[in-house]
Amino acid sequence: ILSGAGILAGPPVRAQPVPTLLERAGANNMEAAVPRVTLRNHFARPFDSAIAAARTCYSQHIISPSDITDKQRTTIGPATFQGGHHTVYQHAHFEFGLENVSRHLVWNFLHGHPFYNSEQQSQRYVRMKEPEAFLPPLEGRAREIYETAIDRAWEHYRELSAMLEPVTHEVLADIWELDRKGSPQRNKRVQQQAGKKAIEIARYVLPVAAATTMVHTLSGIVLHRLHRMCRSGDTPWEAAQVVGEMVARVKEVDPQFFERIGFDPLAEEKMPETSLASNASGAAAAEFDRRLDGRISRLVDYSPNAERVAADALRFTLGLTEEALPDDEALRRLLDPSVNRYRLETLNVLEHAPMMRALNHAHYTFIKKISHTADSQDQRHRMVPGSRPVTAAYDSPDPDFITPMLIRQNPAARARYEQAMEEAWAAKGQLLTLGVKPEFAQYVLPNALSVRLVESGTLIHLMHKWTMRTCFNAQEEIYFASMEELEQLREVHPRLGRYMGPPCVVRIGNAYPVCTEGSHFCGVRVWKDFPNIQRRI
Numbered sequence: 001i002l003s004g005a006g007i008l009a010g011p012p013v014r015a016q017p018v019p020t021l022l023e024r025a026g027a028n029n030m031e032a033a034v035p036r037v038t039l040r041n042h043f044a045r046p047f048d049s050a051i052a053a054a055r056t057c058y059s060q061h062i063i064s065p066s067d068i069t070d071k072q073r074t075t076i077g078p079a080t081f082q083g084g085h086h087t088v089y090q091h092a093h094f095e096f097g098l099e100n101v102s103r104h105l106v107w108n109f110l111h112g113h114p115f116y117n118s119e120q121q122s123q124r125y126v127r128m129k130e131p132e133a134f135l136p137p138l139e140g141r142a143r144e145i146y147e148t149a150i151d152r153a154w155e156h157y158r159e160l161s162a163m164l165e166p167v168t169h170e171v172l173a174d175i176w177e178l179d180r181k182g183s184p185q186r187n188k189r190v191q192q193q194a195g196k197k198a199i200e201i202a203r204y205v206l207p208v209a210a211a212t213t214m215v216h217t218l219s220g221i222v223l224h225r226l227h228r229m230c231r232s233g234d235t236p237w238e239a240a241q242v243v244g245e246m247v248a249r250v251k252e253v254d255p256q257f258f259e260r261i262g263f264d265p266l267a268e269e270k271m272p273e274t275s276l277a278s279n280a281s282g283a284a285a286a287e288f289d290r291r292l293d294g295r296i297s298r299l300v301d302y303s304p305n306a307e308r309v310a311a312d313a314l315r316f317t318l319g320l321t322e323e324a325l326p327d328d329e330a331l332r333r334l335l336d337p338s339v340n341r342y343r344l345e346t347l348n349v350l351e352h353a354p355m356m357r358a359l360n361h362a363h364y365t366f367i368k369k370i371s372h373t374a375d376s377q378d379q380r381h382r383m384v385p386g387s388r389p390v391t392a393a394y395d396s397p398d399p400d401f402i403t404p405m406l407i408r409q410n411p412a413a414r415a416r417y418e419q420a421m422e423e424a425w426a427a428k429g430q431l432l433t434l435g436v437k438p439e440f441a442q443y444v445l446p447n448a449l450s451v452r453l454v455e456s457g458t459l460i461h462l463m464h465k466w467t468m469r470t471c472f473n474a475q476e477e478i479y480f481a482s483m484e485e486l487e488q489l490r491e492v493h494p495r496l497g498r499y500m501g502p503p504c505v506v507r508i509g510n511a512y513p514v515c516t517e518g519s520h521f522c523g524v525r526v527w528k529d530f531p532n533i534q535r536r537i
Helices: 021-025 044-055 070-082 103-110 140-175 186-207 220-228 236-253 272-279 283-292 306-318 327-335 354-361 371-377 413-431 438-444 461-469 476-492 503-507
Strands: 036-042 093-102 117-122 211-219 297-302 363-370 452-459
Touching: 036 452, 044 070, 093 220, 093 236, 103 211, 103 371, 117 306, 140 186, 140 438, 186 413, 211 220, 220 306, 220 461, 236 272, 236 283, 236 438, 283 297, 283 363, 283 371, 283 452, 297 452, 297 476, 306 354, 327 354, 354 452, 354 461, 363 371, 363 413, 363 461, 363 476, 371 452, 413 438, 452 461, 452 503, 461 503
Parallel strands: none
Antiparallel strands: 036 093, 093 211, 117 211, 297 363, 363 452
């Protein structure tokens, strides 16, 4: 992985020639191609804190880490860990700075579970000026093909950014009525937003190998689990490097946290997915698409009595009879923002409100097809978990990608975009022909890569997601998927669906300001015609 993620703020500019990946990496610079992992914050004595927590369970007072003896470290530590009593290792947290890790690793491994917190560099709003990408252990012709593919992806990105800015500017100028309300401040705002929208769409051609930078915080037990499972999924080689560095940083501040407890990483051949995925075929993708029936997201299962069960749960929580609180009134008390101020909180307090936990008993499952880059954001809704694919199991010689709305509507941009897709899949095919592992070949595929997943959640968490992601500022694909999901919710449970919508729809007539986005207001009064209003950009 190459150091530094080149960025340039401000509106799009015609890019000057930049050094290629090969020129900057050097012909024999593989030793430098490693992630950079720093430990930004940590518990002072994480292992002793865990042992002290364990002892506190059987003590009349709080045990301090300074009270722990070496005998207790030797006996209590392994006994609790080997016996599966892992909560004591969850107290200690480690805050890492991760630089130059691939976005594919983040999507597949670091964010493939719900037990983390990340703040990651945005490709939507930060211009990726130079090719910066994961560089696998390839040599000769394979390495040349790989590096050329990365460089070509960046060329397409720069060209599409320049092509799309006039398009995004035209749409935004119409939304903001520059012809009637033009002012220097408004003109500047539209110009800035047009540039951001252009790179947001152009990023679809960047490879999943693209490097990213992030702050990533984990509990001690999650770090142990990542260490154990680092050779799972699509990115075992890169994951082993990154997790190995994370473990090394922790050992520097407290060697005991891994030396006294823990398991070695599982070998790839011992993981059940390894043998099962060997039977994968392209038929699965076709079957999935047939079941979608033309949708982005399709409801395939739900709690049939969700409305009744949610109403019952509220009554039982508050000690009320059905006569005192009939179903319709119960659901109104749960969901109508005019009588339930929890709906107006920008701080998500739903799980902390006793009455709102009644929504945990309504469950919905969707099958969904979105791009790799969209799903990288969608999966951050960790309380709405998904079963995401092993990418290599869906390998196809033919391009399999998602096309953003504005590119579909612009013939010149679409031609360039589809050229980028053809080149990416051709490079992947060339690498496979040379005997490169699918694990490494797939890194040249674009952000536009189709991801087919199964996603489930309870209404309490889906409601939060739908509120955030039906805002016009939400990522395009997630917005349209969420709107489809709300439409299907209203079909099966109209008394629940009637109260759903973006923050401005929830707040209109109930709270001020109506839009919670402040200076990032989309410019459209969505609340006047939701859900029928059409998103244009």
